[in-house]
Amino acid sequence: MRENILYNKDGHVVMTFNDLVTGEGIQSNQLAIFNHGHSALFDPGGDLTYMPLTMSVNKFVKTKDIDFIFATHQDPDIVSSFDKWLMYSDAKIVISKLWHRFIPHLVPGYMKEKLEGRIIPIPDQGMDFKLGNATIKALPAHFLHSVGNFHFYDTTSKILFSGDVGASLVDNDAHLPVDDFRKHLPNMLGFHKRYMVSNKVCRLWVNMVRHLNVEMIVPQHGKPFAGHDMIEEFLRWFEQLECGIDNLHESHYSVP
Ligand code: FE
Numbered sequence: 001m002r003e004n005i006l007y008n009k010d011g012h013v014v015m016t017f018n019d020l021v022t023g024e025g026i027q028s029n030q031l032a033i034f035n036h037g038h039s040a041l042f043d044p045g046g047d048l049t050y051m052p053l054t055m056s057v058n059k060f061v062k063t064k065d066i067d068f069i070f071a072t073h074q075d076p077d078i079v080s081s082f083d084k085w086l087m088y089s090d091a092k093i094v095i096s097k098l099w100h101r102f103i104p105h106l107v108p109g110y111m112k113e114k115l116e117g118r119i120i121p122i123p124d125q126g127m128d129f130k131l132g133n134a135t136i137k138a139l140p141a142h143f144l145h146s147v148g149n150f151h152f153y154d155t156t157s158k159i160l161f162s163g164d165v166g167a168s169l170v171d172n173d174a175h176l177p178v179d180d181f182r183k184h185l186p187n188m189l190g191f192h193k194r195y196m197v198s199n200k201v202c203r204l205w206v207n208m209v210r211h212l213n214v215e216m217i218v219p220q221h222g223k224p225f226a227g228h229d230m231i232e233e234f235l236r237w238f239e240q241l242e243c244g245i246d247n248l249h250e251s252h253y254s255v256p
Helices: 047-057 082-088 100-106 109-115 181-187 189-195 199-209 228-239
Strands: 003-009 012-017 030-035 038-042 068-070 092-096 119-122 127-131 134-140 150-154 159-161 216-218
Touching (some): 047 082, 068 127, 082 092, 134 199, 216 228
Antiparallel strands (some): 030 038
């Protein structure tokens, strides 16, 4: 359990935890941002990561004092620990307005009052959040892959947390940035072709990201993309990717 510091300047710290999932679960990255006594976690994970993540985060902040838990979308490896975060912290949970109504399904009846005013639904167009003196932008990433999907951009570190976009399956060294894009491609190609909905949304997303000054893209699984050249290589690949419904034909819908 080791934190990986991505940015540390003037009281603003960004880190990932890359090795908390062991055994059956798929490797995942939990991102944390700290700013002058305020803190946020991004895609904290499910039951598998709750204990090791709280132990790791508690080196920097008490669970009770965490301000926000941000979720890119509703998958179990992101939200299934939310009952515990609601129970043991006072954090607000931030998730697409398409999914916020589903969160109460994770919470047993005796915890009803713990839910009161705790879930912030993000409107489709996205919004800004203040974390201390930092700004976190919730950026629309719908259909990449979830119907109500957001990525989170920290304007201070210029790190973009991209959920499943750019996600890869790697055996080790998930904290080390991709150094050879072509070699790395097989680790993410199949997943993106099947899970991303269509090339149209890939292009729309890339156009939006090009309006930002991004120094690092950190996906929820696998290696980050760091530096202008590598990020540009990733964006050029992603904007021309045919995926999801682009590759579906009548034969995919025959009665088995
Ligand atoms: Fe997912």
